[in-house]
Amino acid sequence: MDAVREAVMSVAELETFLAREFPQAFGPGKPHHVVGVGHNTASVRLDADDSHLRPGGTISGPAMMALADVAVYVALLGQIGPVGLAVTTNLSINFLRKPAPGPLLAEARLIKLGKRLAVGDVGLTGQGSEELVAHCVATYSIPDRR
Template identity: 85%
Template sequence: MDAARGAVMSVKELEAFLTLEFPQAFGPGKPHHVESVGRNVATVRLDADESHLRPGGTVSGPAMMALADVAIYVALLGQIGPVGLAVTTNLSINFLRKPSPGPVFADAKLIKLGKRLAVGEVGLRGPGSDELVAHCVATYSIPDRPAA
């Protein structure tokens, strides 16, 4: 999905922006990747390696929280464009089951997009599964933007 599907930024444009703004997480050899973007939705993948695991061999809670946060941010940017200073104001996550090491997918959907706030939810899942490993709801604050 991309701009043709209701997003103002394509996957390629989002990856370029995120690589520039968040080089610790995006870019060549980094763990996060934008899989798709569309009208009020996005999917982001975390290639969880040993640095993302906790004792017991499962993906850590902080890694999943970061993935959920990034996924809502990507869905938001897909609608409002490259606004680097949009920030999380609230995030709540429920861990449902242990994800195995490897890719984790975050499917984000914006529930409300206003001028100053956006609310979204994210389902986290393993590859090839619809069974959620975590569910997240988050609110983003959107800074004032210049008039078009």
């Protein structure tokens, strides 16, 4: 049986790396925040504001897709370290219900972590609710680190 592998990056290290590499989404005054990281898991929050809403007063699909994508990326970095060039190769999302405006939480878990590919799934919930507003599966390509 394999030993449980703890995260190799802390929340603070992830936040610093993401603010440097993706300043449009992370850092002071930005909408995305790493809430937690563990063995093959990550929690990321989007503090959705008016720029994330669509007509009808709900968080837009592109904002939810970006949050889900970021959450899988954070779970992956938590296991392999700061690899800026790990990239999404596939992302599929099911929108289940309209989220109310406000914070949205993504809970990601890696369901496969290989040498070249990682697959994760993500559940998105609105603040104060356990009901999923969306479910996503994403695949990441991991660059050769030689």
